[in-house]
Amino acid sequence: MSRGGRQGAPPGLLLRLAARGLRSGARQFVASCIIGGLGVIVLLAGLAVLPIATAQRDTQAARTPQPASAASDSGLLLETATSAYRGETIRGREVAVVGGSELRPPGLSEIPRPGQLVVSPALRDLLAVDPVLRERIPGTVVGVIARPGLVGPRELTYYAGVTAAELSADGVRVTTAFADPEFTDLAVPSEVRMGGPFISITFFLPVFSLFVIVALAGSERRDRRLSALRLVGLTARDVRLLAAVEAALMGVVAAALGGLAFVTSARTLAPHVPLGPGVWPTDVEIPWTGIVGAGLVLPFLSATVVDRAGRRARSMPTAGHAPAGTSLRAGRRLAVLATGVVLMVAAEPTRLVLGLDPAVAVLGLGCLLTMIGLCISAGPLARWSARAVNRRTSAVPGLVAAAQVGRRPDQSARVAIGMSLLVFVSGLLLSFFPLLSSSDAEAARDLAERVGGRAIIAQVSSASTVSEIAADEGVAAVIEAHVTGEGPGRSTMLTCPGIEQVAGDCTGPAARAVVAALRANQVVDFDLAPELVASVPLATWSEPVSQHSIVVLPRPSVDVEAVRTAVLRAGGTGEVLTTNERREVRMLETKVFREATLVALVLAALVGLASLTAGVLDSVQRQRRSLRMLHVMGVGRRDLGGALLRQCALAVGPTLVVAWVSGLLASVVFLRLNDTSTLTPPSTSVLGVLAAAAALPLIATALVIPRLNRLVQLRSPE
Amino acid sequence: MSGSADASGPLLLEARDLALSYGPTVALRGVSLGVARGEIVALVGPSGSGKSSLLHCLAGLVVPDSGNVFLDGTEVSRLSDDDRTRLRRDRFGFVLQFGHLVPDLTLAENVSLPLLLRGRSRVRALREAHALLDELGVAESAARCPGEVSGGQQQRAAVARALVAGPEVVFADEPTGALDTANGDVVMSLLTERSRERGITVVVVTHDHSRLAAVDRVIRLVDGATAAAA
Ligand SMILES: Nc1ncnc2c1ncn2[C@@H]1O[C@H](COP(=O)(O)OP(=O)(O)OP(=O)(O)O)[C@@H](O)[C@H]1O
Ligand SMILES: [Mg+2]
Numbered sequence: 001m002s003r004g005g006r007q008g009a010p011p012g013l014l015l016r017l018a019a020r021g022l023r024s025g026a027r028q029f030v031a032s033c034i035i036g037g038l039g040v041i042v043l044l045a046g047l048a049v050l051p052i053a054t055a056q057r058d059t060q061a062a063r064t065p066q067p068a069s070a071a072s073d074s075g076l077l078l079e080t081a082t083s084a085y086r087g088e089t090i091r092g093r094e095v096a097v098v099g100g101s102e103l104r105p106p107g108l109s110e111i112p113r114p115g116q117l118v119v120s121p122a123l124r125d126l127l128a129v130d131p132v133l134r135e136r137i138p139g140t141v142v143g144v145i146a147r148p149g150l151v152g153p154r155e156l157t158y159y160a161g162v163t164a165a166e167l168s169a170d171g172v173r174v175t176t177a178f179a180d181p182e183f184t185d186l187a188v189p190s191e192v193r194m195g196g197p198f199i200s201i202t203f204f205l206p207v208f209s210l211f212v213i214v215a216l217a218g219s220e221r222r223d224r225r226l227s228a229l230r231l232v233g234l235t236a237r238d239v240r241l242l243a244a245v246e247a248a249l250m251g252v253v254a255a256a257l258g259g260l261a262f263v264t265s266a267r268t269l270a271p272h273v274p275l276g277p278g279v280w281p282t283d284v285e286i287p288w289t290g291i292v293g294a295g296l297v298l299p300f301l302s303a304t305v306v307d308r309a310g311r312r313a314r315s316m317p318t319a320g321h322a323p324a325g326t327s328l329r330a331g332r333r334l335a336v337l338a339t340g341v342v343l344m345v346a347a348e349p350t351r352l353v354l355g356l357d358p359a360v361a362v363l364g365l366g367c368l369l370t371m372i373g374l375c376i377s378a379g380p381l382a383r384w385s386a387r388a389v390n391r392r393t394s395a396v397p398g399l400v401a402a403a404q405v406g407r408r409p410d411q412s413a414r415v416a417i418g419m420s421l422l423v424f425v426s427g428l429l430l431s432f433f434p435l436l437s438s439s440d441a442e443a444a445r446d447l448a449e450r451v452g453g454r455a456i457i458a459q460v461s462s463a464s465t466v467s468e469i470a471a472d473e474g475v476a477a478v479i480e481a482h483v484t485g486e487g488p489g490r491s492t493m494l495t496c497p498g499i500e501q502v503a504g505d506c507t508g509p510a511a512r513a514v515v516a517a518l519r520a521n522q523v524v525d526f527d528l529a530p531e532l533v534a535s536v537p538l539a540t541w542s543e544p545v546s547q548h549s550i551v552v553l554p555r556p557s558v559d560v561e562a563v564r565t566a567v568l569r570a571g572g573t574g575e576v577l578t579t580n581e582r583r584e585v586r587m588l589e590t591k592v593f594r595e596a597t598l599v600a601l602v603l604a605a606l607v608g609l610a611s612l613t614a615g616v617l618d619s620v621q622r623q624r625r626s627l628r629m630l631h632v633m634g635v636g637r638r639d640l641g642g643a644l645l646r647q648c649a650l651a652v653g654p655t656l657v658v659a660w661v662s663g664l665l666a667s668v669v670f671l672r673l674n675d676t677s678t679l680t681p682p683s684t685s686v687l688g689v690l691a692a693a694a695a696l697p698l699i700a701t702a703l704v705i706p707r708l709n710r711l712v713q714l715r716s717p718e
Numbered sequence: 719m720s721g722s723a724d725a726s727g728p729l730l731l732e733a734r735d736l737a738l739s740y741g742p743t744v745a746l747r748g749v750s751l752g753v754a755r756g757e758i759v760a761l762v763g764p765s766g767s768g769k770s771s772l773l774h775c776l777a778g779l780v781v782p783d784s785g786n787v788f789l790d791g792t793e794v795s796r797l798s799d800d801d802r803t804r805l806r807r808d809r810f811g812f813v814l815q816f817g818h819l820v821p822d823l824t825l826a827e828n829v830s831l832p833l834l835l836r837g838r839s840r841v842r843a844l845r846e847a848h849a850l851l852d853e854l855g856v857a858e859s860a861a862r863c864p865g866e867v868s869g870g871q872q873q874r875a876a877v878a879r880a881l882v883a884g885p886e887v888v889f890a891d892e893p894t895g896a897l898d899t900a901n902g903d904v905v906m907s908l909l910t911e912r913s914r915e916r917g918i919t920v921v922v923v924t925h926d927h928s929r930l931a932a933v934d935r936v937i938r939l940v941d942g943a944t945a946a947a948a
Contacts, residue, residue: 394840396831403822407863629818632779633879634807634835636800 017229017242025222032214033253035610036302039211040258040294047287048266055283056151063106063149065175074099075174076111077167081160081573083564084581085133090123091157092137094573096164098174105159105178107149110142112161118143119158120150122277136565152277208301209418210611213618215250215302216414222246240307247306251299259291330380337373340366341662347669359673363666367428370662374420374655378413381654389650397639400630401646404623412651415615419608419652419693420659426601426689427663428670453580454560456552458572466550468570474558475566478550551579605692612700616648620704624711631712640712641705648697660690729788730755730919731776731887736785738771745771746782747942755886758910758920760930763939769923770891772939776921777810777889778802789887807835811880811918813890813909818876819864825875826851826860832883850878854908870901877909881918888913890922894929907932 065078081092097111104111112118117139119127124144127134139160150157226239234242267281343366351359386406393399405412460466470478550572554563560578568576620627627640664686731753738746745768753759761769774780776787778794779802787794789805797805806812811832819828829847834840851860854874859867864875873893880888893909894902906924910932913920922933930936938945 394834394838394843396834399827399831399834400820400823403820403827407822623821625816625818626820629812629814630820630831631803632777632806632812632814632818633832634803634805634810636803 015245028214029250031614032211032250032302033257035214036211036251036254036298037257037261038607039208040255040291040298041262043294044258044262044287044290045266047290048284051285052279052283055280059106059148059151062179064178065105066177066179067173068176072174072176074101075176076101076103076105077164077173078105078175079167079573081568081576083136083568083576084578085126085136085156085561088156089581090137091155093157093159094162094167095159096162096167098164103176103178105149107146108143108159109146112139112142112159114161114163115139116142116161117158118145120145120155122154123156123158126156132561132565136561136568138569147280147282150277150280152279153271155277209414209421210607210614211254211298211302212305213414213418213611213614215247215306216618244303244307248299248303251302252295254302255291255295255298258294262286262291330377330383333373333376333380336369337377337658337662340369340371340373341665342366343369344662344666344669348672351673356673363669363673367424367666370666371421371424374424374659374662375417377658378416378420378651378655379410381658382413382416382651383409385650385654389646396630396635397643398646400626400643401650404619404647405650409651412619412647413655415612415648416652416655418611419696420655422601422605422608423656423659423686423689423693424663424666427660427665427667427686429601430667430685430689453578454554455579456554456560456564456567456576457579458550458552458567458576460550460570460572465571469550469552469567469572472563472566472570474554474563475552476555477553601689605696608693609696609699612648612652612696613703616644616697616700616704617707619647620644620708620711627708628712637705637709637712640708641701644704644708645697645701648701652697653694656690656693660686728754730757730790731921732788733772733776734786734788736772736775736782736787738768738775738780738782744942746775748785749939749942749944750785751937751944753887753919753921755919756914756917757935758913758922758933760933760936761921761923761939762925762927762930762936763945765925767939768942769939771942773889773891773921773923777812777887778805807832809886811883811885811888813873813876813880813888813893815892815895816872819872819879821864824861824863825856825867825871828864829875829878829882832879832885836883847878847882850882851875853912854878855904870897870905873897873901873905874908877905877912880909881912881916884916885918887919887921890920892923892925894924894926899928902926902929 065076068075075098077096077098079094081094083090083092093105095105095111096114108118110118115138117137119137119141121144124141127137127141137158137160145157145159222243226243229242230236230239263286266284266286270279270281270284273279343362345366347359347363347366350362382405386402386409389398390402390406393402460469466478469475552563552567554560564576564578627643630643631637631640667686729752733749733751736746736749737744749768749772761772763769771780775782775795778787778789778797781795785795789809794802794805819825820831823831826844826847829851830838830840830843833843833846838846848857848860851857851874854877856867856871856874856878859871859875864872867875873896877893880890888909890909894905897905906922906929909922910920912918920933924930
């Protein structure tokens with residue numbers, strides 16, 4: 001104490017020691033920084049999603065035509081003709097100028113004249129190489145749609161010039177403005193909004209738990225080094241500070257790495273995002289607050305975690321083994337979990353008494369508590385399972401595993417946390433699927449099932465169009481129905497000339513039934529619920545009905561694309577899609593969300609695997625002496641691997657099962673709150689996630705086996 | 719106590735011309751020796767002379783670069799890894815310098831491991847382990863984990879673990895190296911006496927010449943080769 005009674009070591013020395021410590025654990029430091037950096041990237045990407053979705057929705061709103069409320073003699077006539085090509089939706093608009101209007105849709109400097117096209121860059125490239133598509137969308141390309149008219153860089157869309165007379169005949173109203181202030185069509189569905197945070201959690205939590213695991217990996221070596229420093233005379237405070245500084249440094253570097261990577265590459269990579277039409281670089285907002293936040297929170301978190309984990313070891317100058325088997329306060333921890341579950345269950349009664357909003361809040365709180373409960377209960381659950389096994393087994397691998405997990409439940413169960421959160425959240429995430437696929441998409445699927453996936457649906461406005469389509473050699477039959485889009489009802493199919501000849505070619509029970517009935521009665525009641533409604537008797541066909549929906553059945557041997565081209569050329573408009581495509585378009589709003597969810601799940605599973613592997617690796621490293629001794633004593637390598645696998649399973653298994661059950665519960669409650677009690681919760685998909693999660697310990701152990709083999713090799717230095 | 723590298727009786731364990739190097743470092747250069755059944759042999763020599771390396775070769779832990787090791791006429795150095803593992807499990811016992819007990823198992827459980835490995839039931843294995851720990855004077859610590867007992871007690875448990883299943887040979891690498899003189903004496907005499915009672919062959923590496931009184935023969939290694947005993 002030559003420094004005037006001052007207790008701590010000189011800061012310079014501490015810094016030097018910290019730097020030395022980082023150098024000796026360089027590999028682990030680098031790994032933590034990279035993983036932490038990945039977590040930050042994921043977080044920032046999550047933060048960027050909503051601005052991107054908003055920007056895309058704004059673009060869509062801005063190009064939505066506003067038909068004039070009163071009759072107007074100046075403006076644009078616009079009619080949609082959406083089609084699909086090789087799985088990509090092509091959004092087309094026929095356009096004609098009325099009264100010399102100066103109105104232009106966003107992204108267009110000139111309105112194409114009849115026979116001319118203005119196309120998106122992606123469609124231009126496709127037209128240049130694809131003659132089939134050129135035949136489908138005939139005309140000379142005279143211009144390219146600019147950025148303001150496109151949702152994403154890969155969007156396939158065009159404006160085709162036609163005469164005003166053609167469109168007026170279809171009863172199209174004059175558009176006097178673009179931009180829909182109350183744009184709801186294709187807007188981010190509310191379920192997706194709710195799902196957003198869950199996706200971020202799915203992404204972020206496992207990455208964060210991996211960061212923690214890696215930050216704590218090699219803690220044994222660090223604790224040994226730190227307690228050696230204590231022996232040399234550093235105070236407990238010095239040593240704590242040292243550990244915290246090292247960990248905080250790790251967090252700072254991780255945040256800086258992640259932030260830097262995102263800032264430099266997000267905009268470059270945006271157009272290549274494999275979701276929907278891609279993302280405009282300018283739609284990507286750099287979430288600076290997120291970067292700064294991560295830079296502050298991550299160092300703090302890692303310092304705290306490392307400090308807490310090493311406290312006991314550092315408080316004693318002789319590290320040895322921390323006395324294990326101390327109380328876990330299992331009761332308190334499980335109480336949190338139980339409270340979460342009870343709250344989730346209470347959500348439904350809450351709705352009956354207080355209404356939906358409080359019920360959603362209760363469910364949210366329940367989920368949050370359940371997730372916290374899962375994190376802190378992993379230890380007690382692992383210890384119970386270890387004790388149960390310990391009482392039964394007399395096989396050495398099982399015994400060793402149970403002893404390790406039983407004595408160090410928290411340490412062992414750490415690897416389970418990320419994965420159990422993943423399983424829990426996936427229950428919720430996957431329950432969005434049945435919810436989203438209800439309504440519209442469900443009806444579209446129904447139609448596809450009734451008339452076959454290859455049948456093309458289109459809008460027509462005259463009987464001559466129908467005749468022209470029916471005359472095409474690829475067409476087996478044309479069925480007409482009036483679509484109003486409301487409630488279930490009846491619809492009547494009208495036939496085309498020549499039904500007698502085509503009857504034999506029709507395949508599929510539904511098509512055959514329609515044709516047979518038509519031949520007998522000429523009028524068929526055929527309820528394509530809930531979309532195809534209203535009865536249009538054959539006799540009314542001659543009257544001019546402004547828009548009819550027709551279902552075109554292609555001959556079995558004919559390419560659908562050829563038939564579609566015939567329909568479009570004959571004057572079919574609207575969504576000229578096969579029933580399968582139509583179904584997909586109906587699900588388009590949810591498609592990006594589904595894809596994002598699946599990507600999230602896969603990524604999270606990979607991260608879960610990585611964290612599990614890191615955990616097993618760390619535990620092998622910690623137990624290397626006893627593992628080696630067991631091998632010396634005649635325990636084969638396979639049995640040592642078995643011991644590791646059992647350890648992993650004991651630590652992860654019970655928490656995973658609890659997470660699965662509570663995740664399903666959350667999903668059931670969620671679906672009930674959304675009045676979709678008829679939908680079954682996604683138990684099979686979640687079971688799949690559970691199975692995948694259960695397979696992860698196997699894979700992680702297998703990945704660690706080479707390291708184990710090297711460790712028990714007696715020729716390698718200790 | 720003789721200093722020859724060959725035993726007088728029929729050989730249980732025999733090494734012929736063992737050579738072993740770790741990269742450029744030569745650990746053994748042509749060592750031959752024989753150990754008779756029931757004999758207690760000490761390996762001595764300066765640090766780095768190859769004592770541990772020789773012990774590892776004899777025990778089938780390491781395959782020598784050249785030369786052969788025979789146990790009862792079986793060539794150990796020819797066996798597969800699995801077979802050598804089985805051999806160690808069924809016929810050998812080990813004591814290492816720091817005990818290397820499994821930290822999460824109690825002393826009794828640690829001692830019962832070799833019995834469990836040979837298929838004994840849990841209850842019987844624990845009973846036998848307790849009995850032996852009692853005999854070695856650590857009964858009161860049997861239910862504690864290695865981290866909660868002294869180094870001497872750990873090492874006595876390690877001796878118990880080596881002996882409990884009645885092996886043919888016990889290999890001990892500086893079993894008293896980490897202990898003070900008094901504790902070292904106790905552990906060494908427990909090892910030699912109990913082995914002699916049971917007719918177990920012992921190969922023990924030691925630094926401490928004061929412990930050589932209890933052994934039948936001393937083999938001295940210098941620079942990876944046998945030398946005349948001191
Ligand atoms: N795993 C290894 N890798 C490289 N060299 C090794 C290894 N193990 C031993 N050596 C070298 O082989 C030689 C013999 O080592 P060995 O451990 O057999 O000696 P020893 O007589 O047991 O020494 P000590 O009394 O110090 O334990 C030494 O030079 C040592 O440095
Ligand atoms: Mg040695």
